[in-house]
Each structure stands twice: as C-alpha cells, then as structure tokens.
Amino acid sequence: MTRDPAAQAAGDIDTSRVGWPTPADLDAVSPAEAVRRELMWAIENRIDYAPRSLQTRLGPSELGHPCQRRIGYKLTGAEISNPGDPAWYPTIGTAVHGWLEDVMKWLNGHLGSLVEGGPRFLLEHQVDVGEILGEHITGKSDVYDRVTGGVIDWKIVGERQLKKYKEKGPGDQYRVQGHLYGRGWQRRGMPVNYVAVFFLPRDRMLRDAYFWHEPYDEQIAVQALARAEGITTMVRNLGTGALPMLSTADAHCTFCPYFLPASTQVEEACPGHPGATGYIR
Ligand code: SF4
The missing domain is CATH 1.10.286 (GTP Cyclohydrolase I; Chain A, domain 1)
Structure with a gap:
C-alpha cells in the first residue's frame, strides 16, 4: 500500500x-x-488539536480547582509533563454534550408556544462570569432554564466518580463552576435561583444518573475569582518562581498534566501533593 x-x-x-x-x-x-x-x-x-486542548487562559471550569499550583502551571504556560492517554474521556464528554444539545433543542421545539418570550432552555451561551486583573473570564454555560431560573451543567462521568458525587457532592471544582456560570447569567440580567450539575454515567445505566443542585450563591463565585486573582498576581510577579510557593491539594495528581514523579524542579513539573495517590517520595 x-x-x-x-x-x-x-x-x-x-x-x-x-x-x-x-x-x-x-x-x-x-x-x-x-x-x-x-x-x-x-x-x-x-x-x-481540538480547541479545548490548546486553550491557555483560565476558564470557569478551572477556577475552583483545589490545587493552586495546578492553576499556576496553567498561567505560566508550563509544558505538559504527564500527557497520559490522549484525552479520550473528555472527547466522549464533548461528543455527548453535542448530542444533549440536540436533545434540548428538540425539547424546546416540543414545548413550543407553552413558554412565552422564546425557548424555555437557553443552550450553550457564552457568559462573562467576572474579571481577573481586568481580564474577562468567559465560558459556555450548557443550559439555562427560563422557567425555574436554573443553571445546569452536564457532566459525563465514570462509575467511581458518580458514586463519589452521590455520596459527597460535586466537589469544589464543579460546584464553583456552577456558581460562576450562575453569576454569568445574573450579569446578563437573568434571575438565577439554583445551580445544578446533571451527572450522567459514562459506563453505567442511565437510570444511575444524579442531579445535584443547590441555591445560587454569588459569593462562591466572587471568592473563586478573588482566589484566582491572587494566584495570577503571584505568577505575574514571580513567574515560575511562584510555583513552589503555591499550595497543593490531593486532586488526582497522577492524572494532572503537570505531574512528574520525584520531580525536584517544581518550576517545571510537580512531584504531586504529599500523601496523594500516586505520590512518590
Ligand atoms: S500534581 Fe497534584 S499537587 Fe501537583 S500541580 Fe498537579 S494536582 Fe497539584
């Protein structure tokens, strides 16, 4: 051939x-x-070469990450030291998101004139959640429900994650992301009553899906922006020298793109959070 x-x-x-x-x-x-x-x-x-793989700016999905150092690596544009398997799971997530958007468009059409003033569900709208050092932070919000004032995010997750979210809630990262999107809709003049994450199983029966929600609280979003602004300020002032000073967290280090076992050059790659799964002394 x-x-x-x-x-x-x-x-x-x-x-x-x-x-x-x-x-x-x-x-x-x-x-x-x-x-x-x-x-x-x-x-x-x-x-x-998908757009998401090339992004270098912080987005709402990253502001609530429990590890400050990981956010710092992103801001410094650090080389990825732990490429792992090509990002197949996120690709599945992106593909299912596209399918769900079609489902929601169908639902909007089905509801038709039952809801006044346009479609009930606003889909994949770009929202501006606030600024970090004058730079606008924007992201795409999956679903806004005009009838209930709900901001809903889809997450396509594996079995272990699903179990964890059911038992312990969505964790800081997804929770903060939800409230940031809530703020984005609020800044567009829309009422926001609650934020939600609809966890859909990647490899389980659909009936195992879990719909987490809580009342919208703008302060959660404001605090996340302030935290990220502090990290950004450190990185701008100190460059990669800020990285060893940023706090770490047990946040799936072995899957972190900046993880390198036993690294001694934290400015380049991270040895992981002490005691975290996969941490090598
Ligand atoms: S390897 Fe762990 S501690 Fe280090 S930056 Fe990544 S998430 Fe944070």
Whole structure:
C-alpha cells in the first residue's frame, strides 16, 4: 500500500505530529493493520488539536480547582509533563454534550408556544462570569432554564466518580463552576435561583444518573475569582518562581498534566501533593 504525500498534506491534517504512519510503515503491514493505524492516528490527532486542548487562559471550569499550583502551571504556560492517554474521556464528554444539545433543542421545539418570550432552555451561551486583573473570564454555560431560573451543567462521568458525587457532592471544582456560570447569567440580567450539575454515567445505566443542585450563591463565585486573582498576581510577579510557593491539594495528581514523579524542579513539573495517590517520595 502506498500513500501520496501531497494527499497526506492536504486539508487541515497536521502530518507533522509524531506517529503519522508513513507509506513505508503502511507497506510493511497488512491492509487492515494499515487502516487501523491510520484511523487511530486520525482520532489522536483530532483530540490533540481540538480547541479545548490548546486553550491557555483560565476558564470557569478551572477556577475552583483545589490545587493552586495546578492553576499556576496553567498561567505560566508550563509544558505538559504527564500527557497520559490522549484525552479520550473528555472527547466522549464533548461528543455527548453535542448530542444533549440536540436533545434540548428538540425539547424546546416540543414545548413550543407553552413558554412565552422564546425557548424555555437557553443552550450553550457564552457568559462573562467576572474579571481577573481586568481580564474577562468567559465560558459556555450548557443550559439555562427560563422557567425555574436554573443553571445546569452536564457532566459525563465514570462509575467511581458518580458514586463519589452521590455520596459527597460535586466537589469544589464543579460546584464553583456552577456558581460562576450562575453569576454569568445574573450579569446578563437573568434571575438565577439554583445551580445544578446533571451527572450522567459514562459506563453505567442511565437510570444511575444524579442531579445535584443547590441555591445560587454569588459569593462562591466572587471568592473563586478573588482566589484566582491572587494566584495570577503571584505568577505575574514571580513567574515560575511562584510555583513552589503555591499550595497543593490531593486532586488526582497522577492524572494532572503537570505531574512528574520525584520531580525536584517544581518550576517545571510537580512531584504531586504529599500523601496523594500516586505520590512518590
Ligand atoms: S500534581 Fe497534584 S499537587 Fe501537583 S500541580 Fe498537579 S494536582 Fe497539584
């Protein structure tokens, strides 16, 4: 099997990515194996070059992360030291989000004239949740319900996470994100009564889904912005020198993109939170 290099270079496919199967590679294996490699390369490439993978600014989903140092790495534009598997789970999440948006559009159409003044559910709207050192922090809010004043976020999660969220609530990161989106809608002049996260199982029965919610509290959003502003100020003043000074947390360190076991150069990579799962002394 041979491949035309000009055809390979056509379109928006980035053939410079390591792992692109060359014609020689493909000639050395069976046609089926060659296709498998090409398909896997395409999937990994589109994940790597998806817009979410290239973002460098903080977003509402990151402001509530319990580890200040992780936020600091993001702000310094640190190299990723722990790439792990291509981000397949987030890709599943993104794909399901797209499908859910279609479901909600269908629901809006189904409700039709039952709700005055337009569709009941406002979908995937960009909201401005506040500023950090004068820079606007924006993000896409999955669902706003005009009838109940609810701000709802979808999360597609694995079995263990789902169990944890049912037992202990959504954790700081998702909770803060919900209230930040709530503030974004409030700043658009919409009443916000509650924030919610609809946890949908990635690998369990749909009936296991869990709808967490609590009354909207603007102070939760304001405090998260103030915390992130403090971290941003430190990073702007000290650069990577701020990283060893930022507090850490047991926040799935082995999955953190800046994790490097036994790292002694915290300015470049993090050895993990002491005592956290995967922490190596
Ligand atoms: S490895 Fe753990 S402690 Fe270090 S930055 Fe990441 S989440 Fe924080």
